[in-house]
Amino acid sequence: GQQVMQIPQYQHVQEGEDFTTYCNSSTTLSNIQWYKQRPGGHPVFLIQLVKSGEVKKQKRLTFQFGEAKKNSSLHITATQTTDVGTYFCAGRPNDYKLSFGAGTTVTVRA
Amino acid sequence: GAGVSQSPSNKVTEKGKDVELRCDPISGHTALYWYRQSLGQGLEFLIYFQGNSAPDKSGLPSDRFSAERTGGSVSTLTIQRTQQEDSAVYLCASSAMGSQYFGPGTRLTVL
Numbered sequence: 001g002q003q004v005m006q007i008p009q010y011q012h013v014q015e016g017e018d019f020t021t022y023c024n025s026s027t028t029l030s031n032i033q034w035y036k037q038r039p040g041g042h043p044v045f046l047i048q049l050v051k052s053g054e055v056k057k058q059k060r061l062t063f064q065f066g067e068a069k070k071n072s073s074l075h076i077t078a079t080q081t082t083d084v085g086t087y088f089c090a091g092r093p094n095d096y097k098l099s100f101g102a103g104t105t106v107t108v109r110a
Numbered sequence: 111g112a113g114v115s116q117s118p119s120n121k122v123t124e125k126g127k128d129v130e131l132r133c134d135p136i137s138g139h140t141a142l143y144w145y146r147q148s149l150g151q152g153l154e155f156l157i158y159f160q161g162n163s164a165p166d167k168s169g170l171p172s173d174r175f176s177a178e179r180t181g182g183s184v185s186t187l188t189i190q191r192t193q194q195e196d197s198a199v200y201l202c203a204s205s206a207m208g209s210q211y212f213g214p215g216t217r218l219t220v221l
Binding site: 035042043045088098099101102103105 | 201
């Protein structure tokens with residue numbers, strides 16, 4: 001069964017607004033990764049978080065790894081049309097193979 | 111340096127036929143994954159190769175699916191007696207330092 005859960009499945013955002021997508025695991029993760037898949041494209045690696053409570057920023061994207069290393073979030077500020085796509089988190093339980101969440105598909109209203 | 115390549119990019123086949131999908135990973139990457147992605151869906155893990163270890167085949171949906179990785183490099187995913195429900199994009203990813211690099215995928219359509 002799926003070990004990494006992602007919510008929401010769909011996110012409809014007004015251009016300029018902020019939103020957050022969440023990733024949760026029932027087991028402790030050695031690290032968490034985030035990927036973005038544009039419509040018609042393939043997943044592209046965005047970032048990896050390793051340390052408990054780690055926060056990393058990429059321009060308008062803020063990634064956070066929970067203190068217990070069981071959850072993560074991606075927050076996007078001032079959403080733009082270029083942010084459209086599906087965002088996947090992927091966690092590695094017990095240093096084993098990467099387990100992907102189902103993804104959050106983001107659409108933007110101009 | 112080249113990224114992960116996959117061939118063919120598109121494959122249309124008739125129900126019952128066998129197909130072979132190829133993945134050329136990034137040189138030096140020891141880990142290789144195959145995923146399946148149906149339209150609008152997430153990534154379904156199929157199989158995982160790590161170095162010379164026995165592959166993790168836990169995601170293969172049936173015994174019609176098999177994969178090989180020769181010489182620790184190129185991998186082939188074979189689907190025998192294809193069914194319509196096998197239609198999807200098959201993605202390959204290779205990895206060296208944790209992050210995965212995906213190929214463009216093979217879109218398989220079973221008529």
